[in-house]
Amino acid sequence: MNIENKITENVKSALKQLYNADIDDKSIQIQKTNKGFAGDLTVVVFPFLKISKKNPEQTGQEIGAYLQETVDEISNFNVVKGFLNLEIAASFWIEKLNEIDKISGFGFANPAGNAPLVMIEYSSPNTNKPLHLGHIRNNLLGFSLSRIMAANGNRVVKTNIVNDRGIHICKSMLAWKLFGNGETPETSGLKGDHLVGKYYVEFDKHYKAEISALMEKGMSEDEAKKSAPLIVQAQEMLLKWENNDLEIRELWKMMNAWVYAGFAETYKKLGVDFDKIYYESETYLEGKGKVEEGLQKGVFYRREDGSVWADLTADGLDEKLLLRADGTSVYMTQDIGTAKLRFDDFPIDRMIYVVGNEQNYHFQVLSILLDKLGFAWGKSLVHFSYGMVELPEGKMKSREGTVVDADDLVAEMEQTALDTSRELGKLDGYTENEIRDTTSKIALGALKYFILKVDPRKNMTFNPKESIDFNGNTGPFIQYTYARIQSVLRKAAPLPCGEGLGEGLPLSEKELTLIQLLNDFPAIVKQAGEEYSPSVIANYVYDLTKEYNQFYHDFSILKEENEDLRAFRLALSENVAKVIKNALYLLGIEVVERM
């Protein structure tokens, strides 16, 4: 039993003994004692006043006295206003550290063969343009979430649904055919996804010109948009694609292959990966069967024109189209199809979709539809909905060229990290490759931490001009602290054996606070899993790091003459480093040994 539960039990018996009354667990609140007050844990006494019929001070004193008597770990207590602050004996925390010291995977649940299988879909790019800042947030959140779910004892399957077909890719293909002169990634020196993206922009440029030309001739805007030769050709191309036209399919394969090579590079850079990739070209027809099935079950209905609809008015929503009159599928149909394939492939217990919050409504509908179609996990599917990344001027707009490209951003940050490192002379004596490797990890650490520390649900602002700080509440700050601990540990080698560290030593408040923070880690991991929020981990590891830095500056470790104390502080540092490493792992951030 952990200390909080023990106290809760004893508060209950205190109330029974002192006031002959029972109370529900919810009314017993135990929290960490705020800074500035003596004590480690605090019991809020207000809920007990009705029972005790005494003032808060008196009630607190009586319960405190009882607890001190019955709970060995409580060494002292005080009451301030309605708060009963309990001091936990140093020996208790020291023992905790000794326990933590023995567990290398501290904070991570042991994986079990029959653990729930969680599938996480993230990334899900279109193949007509390179990844941008918004995708970065998606990828980082999805990947981190997969590690957090695994750390909570789930079996995790990371998946990606690539939107590789549709009018958008036809636009790029057409523009390449018309204006490309056979340009390839090799001849142009462009990364494949950037090359294809270039022609997507090219299409748009010429298309716009055609529209304004038509409008000058007196055509309405709507009409011009529909009848511009380029869009007509693109639609013809899509039709040919759907009819398996050999030439179009070959072109499509070639250009998609360029894009995949480009994406692979970006994914590798970001450190994210997938266990199973689905392609929409292979799944988009799947949903029709399910819709037919739903039609037979009477879950859906067919209109006179032949289109198929779901009536969700009973659920407080509207009617939703599932198949067009011509029998072709829409977005929703495809998602149903993909769900079917996935369910055939894996015994999914829980499905998590990492998709932006502009699709909140879509997933609300999808959840209901899947449930109606009999998917066990339909109702409980999680739409991990995250906010948009905005620029100081507002939204990113591709038309205005304000989209922050993922590859550019990473490259810029790597350059900044490299420059900073050179300036500080930190990596002198390292080879060029080692320096690039390390500064790359620092740059990625900065980017990942910057994005993951924000509550996923909220929109966030990214200022590209100021780029990202390497000081303060940042990834590099945490990586730096880790690297410095490693340096201390190297110098202290050989490290003392960990048995019975710190026993009987007069430890300071800071040291005890650190142990308490370490002790919190498993609960933090659990919370992050329950709330689907990597930011919980990020904010925790920052607190821990900041606390350690203060400790580090207040005490000398290697120069400490009391050998037991020295050994204790080394062990404490070692465990802080361990937890930092484990926490950063959950965020997908690598530690560096030297920076």
Place this chain on the structure above:
RNA sequence: GGCUCCGUGGCUCAACUGUAUAGAGCAUCUGACUACGGAUCAGAAGGUUACAGGUUAGAAUCCUGUCGGAGUCACCA
């Protein structure tokens, strides 16, 4: 307009299963390097948590309304 989400010092963010003096970082100002690693630390200044009511012993947090911002309400994906 309907529905959903958001509004915290100059800026970026915490705290949102109610609870003590609303925490950090950046920027500004003042200090600390013969360094167990200064990508650090200590300190100052900066807030009636958009506004108005309500519930409560107690509200940034819950409820109602107002204002402001974002998203969505496609036979697009």
